[in-house]
Amino acid sequence: MHILEAFGRIFISTLFLFEAGSKFFYQIETIDYMESYGLPEFLFYPALIFELIVPIFLIIGFKTRIAASAMCLFTLTVSVIFHSDFSNHMQVIAFLKNLSISGGFLIIASCEAKKYTLDYYLKYKKK
Numbered sequence: 001m002h003i004l005e006a007f008g009r010i011f012i013s014t015l016f017l018f019e020a021g022s023k024f025f026y027q028i029e030t031i032d033y034m035e036s037y038g039l040p041e042f043l044f045y046p047a048l049i050f051e052l053i054v055p056i057f058l059i060i061g062f063k064t065r066i067a068a069s070a071m072c073l074f075t076l077t078v079s080v081i082f083h084s085d086f087s088n089h090m091q092v093i094a095f096l097k098n099l100s101i102s103g104g105f106l107i108i109a110s111c112e113a114k115k116y117t118l119d120y121y122l123k124y125k126k127k
Helices: 002-025 027-036 041-060 064-082 089-109 118-125
Strands: none
Touching: 002 027, 002 041, 002 089, 027 041, 041 064, 064 089
């Protein structure tokens, strides 16, 4: 069953890696979009780096609980900023999707290091 948890971490991280790629290749458009919601341009690069590094940590299982908790907070923050127009049905769906993803991150954060994580190796195999 540990392999299922590993695939879960990969699947949930894929969305954020894809978004990091989109941000990288469409920087001007992403910055304009962020600014249209009142966010300053300087937040673009930290968001890009975060969406690239932290999902990789989740995939390899390094500091998994911290990474999953950080991704949960990030996803909830993005939801409140960009998807809180509840008069728009698509925004409601996006908000609920992000809420579901955040729940997945909380489940990951609540679990001990599993067999297919770097955390497990560092904790049990190194001794």
